[in-house]
Amino acid sequence: MNTTKIAIFGVGLIGGSLALCFKNKPGITVVGHAHRPESIDKYMSKGVVDVATLSMEEAAKDADFIFLCVPVGKLEEYLTKLSEMPLKKGCIITDVGSTKASVSVAAEALKFKDVFFIGGHPMAGSERSGVDAASVLLFENAFYVLCASASIPEYAIESLEKLLLYTRAQIVKVEPKLHDEIVGAVSHLPHIIAVALVNQISDYNESNMLYRRLAAGGFRDITRIASSDPVIWRDILLNNNEVMLRLLEDWNKGISIFIDMLKGSNGQAIEEAFQKANAFRNELPEGRKGMITPLFDLYLNVPDHPGIIGKIATELGSEQINLSNIQIIESREDVPGVMRLSFRQEEDMERARIVLHELEYTVFV
Ligand SMILES: NC(=O)C1=CN([C@@H]2O[C@H](COP(=O)(O)OP(=O)(O)OC[C@H]3O[C@@H](n4cnc5c(N)ncnc54)[C@H](O)[C@@H]3O)[C@@H](O)[C@H]2O)C=CC1
Numbered sequence: 226m227n228t229t230k231i232a233i234f235g236v237g238l239i240g241g242s243l244a245l246c247f248k249n250k251p252g253i254t255v256v257g258h259a260h261r262p263e264s265i266d267k268y269m270s271k272g273v274v275d276v277a278t279l280s281m282e283e284a285a286k287d288a289d290f291i292f293l294c295v296p297v298g299k300l301e302e303y304l305t306k307l308s309e310m311p312l313k314k315g316c317i318i319t320d321v322g323s324t325k326a327s328v329s330v331a332a333e334a335l336k337f338k339d340v341f342f343i344g345g346h347p348m349a350g351s352e353r354s355g356v357d358a359a360s361v362l363l364f365e366n367a368f369y370v371l372c373a374s375a376s377i378p379e380y381a382i383e384s385l386e387k388l389l390l391y392t393r394a395q396i397v398k399v400e401p402k403l404h405d406e407i408v409g410a411v412s413h414l415p416h417i418i419a420v421a422l423v424n425q426i427s428d429y430n431e432s433n434m435l436y437r438r439l440a441a442g443g444f445r446d447i448t449r450i451a452s453s454d455p456v457i458w459r460d461i462l463l464n465n466n467e468v469m470l471r472l473l474e475d476w477n478k479g480i481s482i483f484i485d486m487l488k489g490s491n492g493q494a495i496e497e498a499f500q501k502a503n504a505f506r507n508e509l510p511e512g513r514k515g516m517i518t519p520l521f522d523l524y525l526n527v528p529d530h531p532g533i534i535g536k537i538a539t540e541l542g543s544e545q546i547n548l549s550n551i552q553i554i555e556s557r558e559d560v561p562g563v564m565r566l567s568f569r570q571e572e573d574m575e576r577a578r579i580v581l582h583e584l585e586y587t588v589f590v
């Protein structure tokens with residue numbers, strides 16, 4: 226059987242999830258590049274890769290596919306290093322960065338010979354980061370954008386598409402600049418808004434802690450993405466700088482309209498704004514994983530002792546229920562022992578509810 230070597234640079238949330246999709250598939254060997262020595266043991270003990278190495282050359286040598294899964298600000302540096310190494314003829318280099326224009330330009334400028342660069346962006350992820358957050362299910366039913374320049378032969382694109390079938394994502398082809406504009410609006414702008422909103426409330430909380438205690442429910446839902454990795458997002462926003470500045474100007478205009486509506490006590494205009502938003506939002510596609518994916522939460526009363534988090538996680542793990550997050554919630558510190566369990570799939574939440582009920586926990590949604 227022909228063997229396929231896949232090299233993953235940056236085995237974190239996205240690189241680790243891709244590695245899990247490819248690992249143990251017929252004829253595939255997954256090699257993970259670590260940029261810190263302590264990561265080697267971690268990748269191996271977690272079983273995300275077949276081989277882990279600190280050497281870029283060793284990872285890239287003879288690879289059929291190279292996935293660059295590092296922060297956006299590092300992509301050009303990694304591409305340049307690869308362009309100076311002997312690579313297998315026909316090797317496909319792809320990235321997973323959340324912006325596509327600059328990496329496409331950088332790859333084009335390097336003029337790889339007999340090696341093809343195809344930009345990629347799996348449009349699914351989470352606010353978590355690192356290999357511990359990786360999941361084989363991350364991309365299932367999500368869009369996966371590919372951006373190939375006109376010089377890339379169709380057979381190379383088809384070969385990448387075929388490999389990506391293992392992710393169970395749906396491929397879409399988009400021009401890099403258009404990608405950055407649309408993704409800037411539907412993903413990067415919401416991240417800025419979430420962070421600005423959380424920081425606004427955090428400042429109010431300095432003078433009165435009741436802000437944080439009451440900021441549950443909807444506030445938590447719409448600000449989940451404010452917990453995203455600071456370095457990853459610094460790089461994304463700086464890289465998509467021009468687009469973001471334009472979008473923020475439009476955002477300011479939208480907020481000014483709200484200020485005017487409130488100053489003028491214009492109830493009709495406020496109603497119309499909600500009606501317009503309602504109509505557009507109700508038409509959003511359902512049943513497909515979007516970039517900003519919801520979590521499904523369960524709450525349960527738990528006895529107040531230190532081993533409880535491990536105990537619940539083990540009970541659910543033994544039933545193969547995928548838990549995304551587990552936390553004793555601070556905002557209810559006056560009610561001792563309320564635990565929040567978050568799931569990516571509604572089905573997991575429902576199964577957890579049944580299991581925990583059978584174990585005689587008091588569970589509520
Ligand atoms: N977080 C998300 O939900 C999504 C992220 N992306 C993109 O995927 C890429 C990776 O993001 P995540 O997997 O979320 O991040 P992560 O922090 O989980 O993983 C980044 C990996 O890159 C490695 N790395 C290598 N060189 C590095 C350096 N010089 N500085 C810092 N880290 C270095 C880290 O060790 C780590 O393994 C980024 O380009 C991001 O824009 C794409 C889709 C979703």
Ligand SMILES: O=C(O)C(=O)Cc1ccc(O)cc1
Pocket residue numbers: 322323347348349350351352412450516517518
């Ligand atoms: O956590 C979420 O829902 C996200 O928004 C994840 C995400 C982050 C970056 C991307 O480029 C794509 C998806």
